[in-house]
Amino acid sequence: MNKYTPQDIEQSWYQKWEDSKYFAPSGTGESFSIAIPPPNVTGTLHMGHAFQHSLVDSLIRYKRMQGYNTLWQMGTDHAGISTQMVVTEQLAAEGIKPSDLGRGAFVEKVWDWKEESGDTISKQLRRLGASLHWETERFTMDEGLSKAVLEVFVRLYDEGLIYRGKRLVNWDPVLKTSISDLEVVSEEESGSLWHFRYPLADSPGEYLVVATTRPETMLGDTAVAVNPNDERYKHLVGKTALLPLVNRAIPIIADHYVDQEFGSGCVKITPGHDFNDYDIGRRHDLEIITILNEDASINENAPPKYRGMDRFEARTAVVADLDALGLLDKIEDHTLAVPRGERSGVVVEPFLSDQWFVDIKPLADPAIKAVEEGDIEFIPKNTENIYFAWMRNIEDWCISRQLWWGHRIPAWYDDEGNFYVGRSESEVREKHDLPEDVNLEQDADVLDTWFSSALWTFSTLGWPDKTPELETFHSTDIMITGHDIISLWVSRMIMMTLKFIGEVPFHKVYIHGLVTDADGQKMSKSKGNGLDPLDIVNGISIDDLVAKRTANLMQPRMAQKIEKATRKEYPDGIMAFGTDPLRFTFFAIASRTRTVRFDLKRVEGYRNFCNKLWNAANFVMTHVENQDEDLNSSEIQLTPVDEWITSEFQNVTTAVCFAMETYRFDLAAKAIYEFIWDEFCDWYLELSKPILNADTISDAQRRGTRQTLAKTMEATLRLAHPFLPFLTEELWQKLPESVRGSGETIMLQAYPATDETLINQVAQDDIAWLKKVVSGVRNIRGEMDISPAKEIPVMFANGTNEDRERLDRFSDLLIPLIRPEDLIWLEPGEEKPLAATALADEMEILVPMAGLIDKEAELARLDKEIERKQKDREKTEKKIGNPNFVEKAPEEVVQKERDKLKELDSALEKLNQQRMSVASI
């Protein structure tokens, strides 16, 4: 076998698995299903996706091998805003505006783009080894899912849970659509606080001072508010101010919302352009004036001078004009949270418009209850707080978007502005008895993408039809996603699924941490610190990486900085690590923390681990190839070494299964790593060599070890398969059929299960003893700088009968590991030579000093050991000396301490004696 090169072995297996339809549900056994959090159909895979889907894939493979009827349902969503943006930008590059094309042609273009780029993400998922069921792949805009969306909309409307209304919404003036609260990101930015003087209408010369961060909105002011308890302004409540520039008389009102401490204590009220002001406006029945157009330019409700100006242009003009009138009191520096559209990056405006809403309370209440009562369990538990916090303060959901790409709202308007909701125009006509000569126009808006995603678990299974798939696989078992998705999607799925299916969409929600770079920084395009998972799999040159990170930047001036940082961090680019090492890294870092730092050093470490497994398999192969006679023989005798590794295999199997049942992917990975490297490779393979090679070993024992070697290797590959699918398949296929059976693929073999009868404490104790002896000698060699090649005399003294018996029994195994000149058992009373000493419990291991050992070095080594034991002894003695401890602690704990003290005393005595004799030279 040649070197481990992941690229060579990973490419072909996936194709074979998929062609053989191994990912499809088996149709037998208890069902286990997971719905993929639908990636954007035109998007690309980022580290978060790769992390998430690796976790899911391990679970699915684990359950599939355990015999469950598994379904990992594939699908993508249409990502309304971002997809429309991408296509709009592409058209802009050709000098085409969407309005030039018209709605129908534009939507055609989007479908073209979907066809063109839609398989990127699928290819990427395949490269990661994701065992998704592709044959039933769904898309939120496909016919079936669109039917589900229609059905849900109409039913909710008929029940009065969807309504249309004029409300203040977050408005993106570039995309010219409403967006949800969750699509708005507010970050602190430095700005100014302008203080303006508003003259009082009835008292010439007197004025109020109001402060604002958005001067241009004053054009839409309809009141000034003060706190009712504010002594400074009490006398003004009920009076009128004269709005400068506009010359509108506006009332001075009292409202508890006003903070007396902030600014002047007077607040200008603009109900048309501020959410808080809107609420105040409703409380006080104020006029609502909209002064902006859809693109955030000033409209005809403002004085002629400002009409047509952009909002920021108007800001400057308003400030200048007020200053000229002597009404600018002062300007202060002020940091404020500026709301920007997540997609467009522009400042979002509160904007009054006609929108469709879901009356959310009736849906939210049962959804809250489902989690409270444990029908849905969040993992880790505390992430349910995010859910509860959102759900308990939930506001009606604005579901309409002023876009062309998406599910068009199924409402039709007649010429009088009456609207009718139904599954189609003809249904509407029939239902409302509208003859053909009544003109009907469908609502131009589309639905929020999350409206269709909310139906995901059941719409992908065929709803509204009653399909066998729905029957078998719903509710799904678990949803694995990030914490930012809880409000966006998880909550909406729970609400919609409870409403329409009457069951939960999933029983568990596993929330994974956010993948950051090695410094804990969120990966982002603008920071230029993002990694493409496939670049780690396939490798990338430094020039390509720099090009990728600096292309299409929103702030092109960052390019230089990004390039410098990138060249510093990856001077040679990224080497091709392969999928398995990348996946294993994801499992290893999937602990219960909020953020997981991703460090390529870890991938390198797990690549080394894969290499280790590869080489171990290589070794096993040389001992099982063409050995069918031995492998098939029933005349075998198992040595304690074989019984021990078999016993250890049961332990690791228990640990991995427990970890998977509790979604501790990190602990599963750790258990596998330690078993393979620290037990199987470091000890078992080494111990098997003398058995397989020595003449003194019986044929039956040799066969026993050969079979154990083969069986353990084969079972270990199955144990590791959900985590390292490609490597394990490759190695498993190489094993002879007499070892692995005649199955076609490892991914459909049975997952190992613990066999309690194979746990062998005696064998484990034997090997623990053997390890102690070997480690003792190795320690002396290492500390004394004795070459491993040099054969040294090794003596044993003061041992028990059991020690002596074990020494006899295991000397053949010990010899190759410790390379002694000879092994000598000293009888009690027999004189001990001056020697370096190690202890294996009671037994002393002696390496005579003559010509080998440096006196000072040995004294130092002994002192270190004595000091360590002395410290431990003091602690133990103190415990036992405490009458409260002896009285109150459980008997077994006290006894343990007593035994420990005895052992330490005996060890110390030996070490001190040894020290004296060495010192006396």
Place this chain on the structure above:
RNA sequence: AGGAAUGUAGCUCAGUUGGUUAGAGCAUCGUCUCGACAAGGCGAGGGUCGUCGGUUCGAAUCCGACCAUUCCUACCA
């Protein structure tokens, strides 16, 4: 402002229901080409478990306060 989380070796993290000599990987130091593996073997060093209190016979683990860091929600116009 409200809510939450985290603080363990130089770095990144494990540490189940309180009882281990507090562990691992990476990094560091020493050493070795011994027929699976230098992407390796063997050996070693490195920690007052953020600080101070409390509960307990016993605390990294439970409770409180404080300090530090991070995130989320709502924002003061």
